[in-house]
Amino acid sequence: MESDILDILDQLGYSGPLDEEAGLLAACGRGFGSSEYVSLVTWLSSRLTHSQETLVTEDPDRCRLDAGRLLKDLCCPYEGLASRLSDGDVQDSEEHLKILLFLASELQAEQMVVSKPAVDTEELDASLRDLRVICEALKLPDPDGRDARDLFTAVEQEVKVLLKQLPEAHVGDPAFTSSLRPDQWDELERIGGVLSAEYECRRCMLVKRLDVTIQSFSWSDRAKVKIDRMARAYQQRRYSLSLRSEVSTAHLLAARQDLCYMMKTSSGSYREKTSCAINRILMGRVPDRGGRPSEIEAPLPEMPAWKKRSDGGGHGGNRGAGGWRGGWRAGRWSRGQYYH
Incomplete structure (x- = not known):
């Protein structure tokens, strides 16, 4: 407590x-x-x-x-x-x-x-905050009080000037090249909201796992005397983690086509930066832990399989002379049980 x-x-x-x-x-x-x-x-x-x-x-x-x-x-x-x-x-x-x-x-x-x-107020003013960042990066005047059309025209012109100063093919082609109607943009925003809620739920789960893991470290006797130091070291980093996804429609528009190409981690371009001396160490024999579905035996049945009755055995052999159907008169009922 x-x-x-x-x-x-x-x-x-x-x-x-x-x-x-x-x-x-x-x-x-x-x-x-x-x-x-x-x-x-x-x-x-x-x-x-x-x-x-x-x-x-x-x-x-x-x-x-x-x-x-x-x-x-x-x-x-x-x-x-x-x-x-x-x-x-x-x-x-x-x-x-x-x-x-x-x-x-x-x-x-x-x-x-x-x-x-x-x-909520921050979310409403997010667009204005982003415009201020854009104007600051492009060294344009503050967007407060300016007409939206003039502001976007100035931003577009400044971006075109900077793009001409860059080497050819420095900025790749955009990944999203479609032209959407207003209702389609609204649907795209809705889809983005659903995905953000899903990612937020997953982040909450991961952060909770992190909290439980850190809490388990304090169970040992050696850690109990240092629990204050652990809390000071962990809490600052813990509460800097954002649970909400920051990916928006703007990131979709800014994405380039190079994001659409998936490179294997074993490719030569990646291995130039990831290869190290430990890659030359070979592992010896390790215990077989199984886990192959093809080698798992099926469980025993809960009930025996049904079989056809053989002739001459049980009640089926004397149906005509005292069986359950033809010969019930030969027996008598006593306390709910049937006797021959």
């Missing part, structure tokens, strides 16, 4: 005295008797309530009561924790950790919800 709290606090930008596991556990052991713990609860509560007035950190009773009311208002899922906190009955260090985990998780969720409109 303390590792999760430290990760969330790091994402929230907390840089107080309880950013280490040992200090956090020690402060939770003393609860509201620790000024560092009271300060952290105050820091989380003030951001959750959007209060400009910082709670009095020197008064642990007030901080405890305010935190109890906040847990009750936010419908804390830990049964009875809010009421016990208001009554001053919380003494266990684990329950103090739960208070921090709940408050930090709520603040993290709130920041994610608040930042969502900003992301």
